[in-house]
Amino acid sequence: MLAGALPQPEREQNAAIEQIITGFDFTVAHFPPTVRNEIRQLLDLLVFPPTRVLLTGMFASWEKADASAVRAFISRWETSRFSLLRSGYSALHDLICGAWYVSPESWARIGYPGPPQLESR
Amino acid sequence: MPDSLPRNIVDCSQLQQDLFIEADVAIVGTGAGGGVAARTLSQAGLRVVMIEEGPFKTTGDFRMQESDAYPTLYHDVANRKTDDKAITILQGRAVGGGTTVNWTSCFRIPEQTLAHWQQHYGWTHNSETLAPWYRRVESLFNIQPWPVHNASNSALVRGADKLGWQNDVIARNVRRCRNLGYCGMGCPVGAKQSTLLTCIPDAMKHDATLLTRLRAQQLIMRGDGIEEIECHALTAIGVDPTGVKVRVRARHVVLAAGGIGSPALMLRSRLPDPYGLVGKRTFLHITVGTFAHMRDRVDPYYGAPQTATSNQFLWRDGVTGEMGYKIEAVPLQPGLAATALGAFGIRHAELMEGLPYLQPLIAIMRDGFHDESAGGSVSLNSDGSPLLSYPLNNYLWRGIRHAYASLMQIQFAAGAQRVGAAHSDSAWYDNWLQAQAAVEQMPMKPHHARLFSAHVMGGCVMGADRTRSVVDLDGNHRHVSNLTVIDGSIFPTSIGANPSLPIYTLAAWQSEKLATSLRQA
Numbered sequence: 001m002l003a004g005a006l007p008q009p010e011r012e013q014n015a016a017i018e019q020i021i022t023g024f025d026f027t028v029a030h031f032p033p034t035v036r037n038e039i040r041q042l043l044d045l046l047v048f049p050p051t052r053v054l055l056t057g058m059f060a061s062w063e064k065a066d067a068s069a070v071r072a073f074i075s076r077w078e079t080s081r082f083s084l085l086r087s088g089y090s091a092l093h094d095l096i097c098g099a100w101y102v103s104p105e106s107w108a109r110i111g112y113p114g115p116p117q118l119e120s121r
Numbered sequence: 122m123p124d125s126l127p128r129n130i131v132d133c134s135q136l137q138q139d140l141f142i143e144a145d146v147a148i149v150g151t152g153a154g155g156g157v158a159a160r161t162l163s164q165a166g167l168r169v170v171m172i173e174e175g176p177f178k179t180t181g182d183f184r185m186q187e188s189d190a191y192p193t194l195y196h197d198v199a200n201r202k203t204d205d206k207a208i209t210i211l212q213g214r215a216v217g218g219g220t221t222v223n224w225t226s227c228f229r230i231p232e233q234t235l236a237h238w239q240q241h242y243g244w245t246h247n248s249e250t251l252a253p254w255y256r257r258v259e260s261l262f263n264i265q266p267w268p269v270h271n272a273s274n275s276a277l278v279r280g281a282d283k284l285g286w287q288n289d290v291i292a293r294n295v296r297r298c299r300n301l302g303y304c305g306m307g308c309p310v311g312a313k314q315s316t317l318l319t320c321i322p323d324a325m326k327h328d329a330t331l332l333t334r335l336r337a338q339q340l341i342m343r344g345d346g347i348e349e350i351e352c353h354a355l356t357a358i359g360v361d362p363t364g365v366k367v368r369v370r371a372r373h374v375v376l377a378a379g380g381i382g383s384p385a386l387m388l389r390s391r392l393p394d395p396y397g398l399v400g401k402r403t404f405l406h407i408t409v410g411t412f413a414h415m416r417d418r419v420d421p422y423y424g425a426p427q428t429a430t431s432n433q434f435l436w437r438d439g440v441t442g443e444m445g446y447k448i449e450a451v452p453l454q455p456g457l458a459a460t461a462l463g464a465f466g467i468r469h470a471e472l473m474e475g476l477p478y479l480q481p482l483i484a485i486m487r488d489g490f491h492d493e494s495a496g497g498s499v500s501l502n503s504d505g506s507p508l509l510s511y512p513l514n515n516y517l518w519r520g521i522r523h524a525y526a527s528l529m530q531i532q533f534a535a536g537a538q539r540v541g542a543a544h545s546d547s548a549w550y551d552n553w554l555q556a557q558a559a560v561e562q563m564p565m566k567p568h569h570a571r572l573f574s575a576h577v578m579g580g581c582v583m584g585a586d587r588t589r590s591v592v593d594l595d596g597n598h599r600h601v602s603n604l605t606v607i608d609g610s611i612f613p614t615s616i617g618a619n620p621s622l623p624i625y626t627l628a629a630w631q632s633e634k635l636a637t638s639l640r641q642a
């Protein structure tokens with residue numbers, strides 16, 4: 001989802017992924033119970049092998065999946081005829097992209113200088 | 122954050138045991154409508170209790186960071202969705218409601234809209250009868266034209282001027298605004314004149330009580346009136362109940378929980394609704410956007426967010442014809458930008474890399490004026506929480522297609538190098554002809570077009586005909602003797618302009634009238 005957006009050095013990239021996961025969880029914790037359940041169900045579908053293969057076309061488990069297979073799955077969901085898959089796409093998109101770009105670590109690459117400094121009054 | 126909260130603010134997430142409170146008037150929700158009502162009613166000498174599900178956060182808490190503002194100050198982390206997840210709804214959830222996080226653009230109700238409401242819903246207001254109320258409210262919130270444009274708004278003016286399209290300066294509710302551009306995260310310098318900084322402190326001075334992190338769960342009826350409000354305290358995170366309950370008993374109840382919120386509470390409480398109208402006709406001003414890549418930096422995250430608007434296409438086919446729209450700029454901090462840009466992977470990364478050069482425009486679709494625009498409808502999940510469904514049809518998609526084209530036309534006229542739509546099938550276009558041809562072909566489908574709303578209206582329609590309205594022309598519930606709705610849910614269609622000033626104004630008028638009748642009783 002964020003290919004091309006994360007820092008390259010492995011250590012920094014892992015830190016960024018940690019950051020995104022923390023942000024993802026933080027956001028989910030602030031959703032009402034109904035939405036939390038939907039997200040849990042979505043993640044279950046993605047992890048459970050039969051539904052994973054059925055819905056994403058990915059035979060390999062997530063740890064072993066290569067980037068192009070993941071890209072193909074995301075893109076299939078994005079443009080799927082089934083609105084259920086398209087809505088799964090938007091949920092993952094907003095949560096993952098949102099979590100990364102609200103964190104200051106992402107700002108240098110996109111040239112966002114951050115909020116202005118307020119002189120203390 | 123002040124060291125200790127004033128005595129009459131209770132953060133219910135901290136309560137260890139159940140509470141029972143009595144008052145003359147209980148107000149559910151402290152946003153645009155609730156804030157004004159609390160001020161008017163407490164100044165009239167009535168004992169007011171405000172019930173707010175969000176937290177009390179104020180100037181010193183606002184840090185211009187999306188990462189803490191969205192979870193704290195918005196419903197569903199600024200990512201509330203319709204049932205099909207096709208529309209993202211931004212709605213405030215804090216003391217001050219939407220006014221704490223809104224972008225401060227203020228408009229009077231368009232003449233066309235008022236005339237439509239008179240003709241179709243029996244409204245009696247017109248611009249003359251409302252004039253004194255506008256004046257009062259505009260002075261209370263210091264609403265004045267703000268002709269200081271950031272690069273984004275300048276581009277809107279430049280493009281519209283070049284095309285000979287109508288455009289205007291926007292009036293804003295600010296005092297000594299420093300043009301920071303972070304209104305959506307709460308104003309960090311106290312410039313924004315939200316109800317949080319105006320009405321609510323006034324109400325507190327007149328001994329109103331403010332209960333925060335407290336959700337009104339059910340209005341409990343006895344005979345033909347509400348006897349008590351059952352409320353659930355929420356944890357500090359703000360979504361789950363702690364188990365502590367607060368009962369509020371009042372002579373009169375003002376419902377000001379906003380669109381979605383007010384009808385949901387009526388539905389949960391099973392208030393009489395013989396014509397099945399509650400929650401129906403919920404309107405969103407569905408919003409679509411396009412992005413221009415400019416040669417010079419735009420820095421779309423800085424500067425007063427909205428200072429220019431074009432109404433060129435607002436009434437493009439008359440009031441009840443093809444859907445019209447209002448054109449505005451938007452502030453674009455990276456988190457909001459990342460969700461608005463539908464693409465993923467490398468393409469998303471590239472788009473985000475251009476953020477400092479991006480100039481966003483939006484069209485706010487005027488829904489509700491045509492037979493084929495009946496709006497959305499609120500229902501309840503099994504746990505009683507609200508769910509909005511909003512069917513999307515060709516009438517709307519035709520309007521959206523038209524809007525994409527106009528937005529891009531302005532951006533090219535303003536000198537954009539390339540332009541794209543917030544739509545999964547959009548590419549970058551290098552000139553207007555190419556863009557126009559592409560928009561003709563773009564599939565208009567949910568999840569392809571990124572759809573937003575920051576203006577939830579309707580659901581408790583005010584009108585003269587009892588078979589078509591939830592509340593009468595004063596906002597009083599038609600079947601409950603002591604319930605008045607004072608918020609954006611009373612509008613019978615969308616407004617065709619950002620709703621805050623219309624809500625403040627009607628709230629001022631309604632609550633003055635209510636104060637008089639409660640004092641006489």
Ligand SMILES: Cc1cc2nc3c(=O)[nH]c(=O)nc-3n(C[C@H](O)[C@H](O)[C@H](O)COP(=O)(O)OP(=O)(O)OC[C@H]3O[C@@H](n4cnc5c(N)ncnc54)[C@H](O)[C@@H]3O)c2cc1C
Pocket residue numbers: 149150151152153154155172173174175211212213214215216217218219220222223224225226227228305335336337338377378379380382383386427575576577607608609610618619620621622624
């Ligand atoms: C990001 C953003 C930008 C905006 N920009 C503009 C702008 O520039 N100009 C403009 O005119 N409008 C703008 N708006 C819209 C405007 O702020 C809202 O239309 C307006 O605040 C709605 O007023 P309201 O009284 O209907 O409800 P709200 O202001 O939404 O207040 C309702 C309150 O009720 C509370 N509530 C709901 N249910 C319950 C319950 N059961 N128990 C207790 N409390 C409850 C909510 O937490 C909320 O605080 C913007 C909105 C957003 C979100």
Ligand code: SF4
Pocket residue numbers: 225295297298299300301302303304305307308309310311312313424425426
């Ligand atoms: S633009 Fe003005 S009102 Fe908005 S946050 Fe900045 S100083 Fe406050």
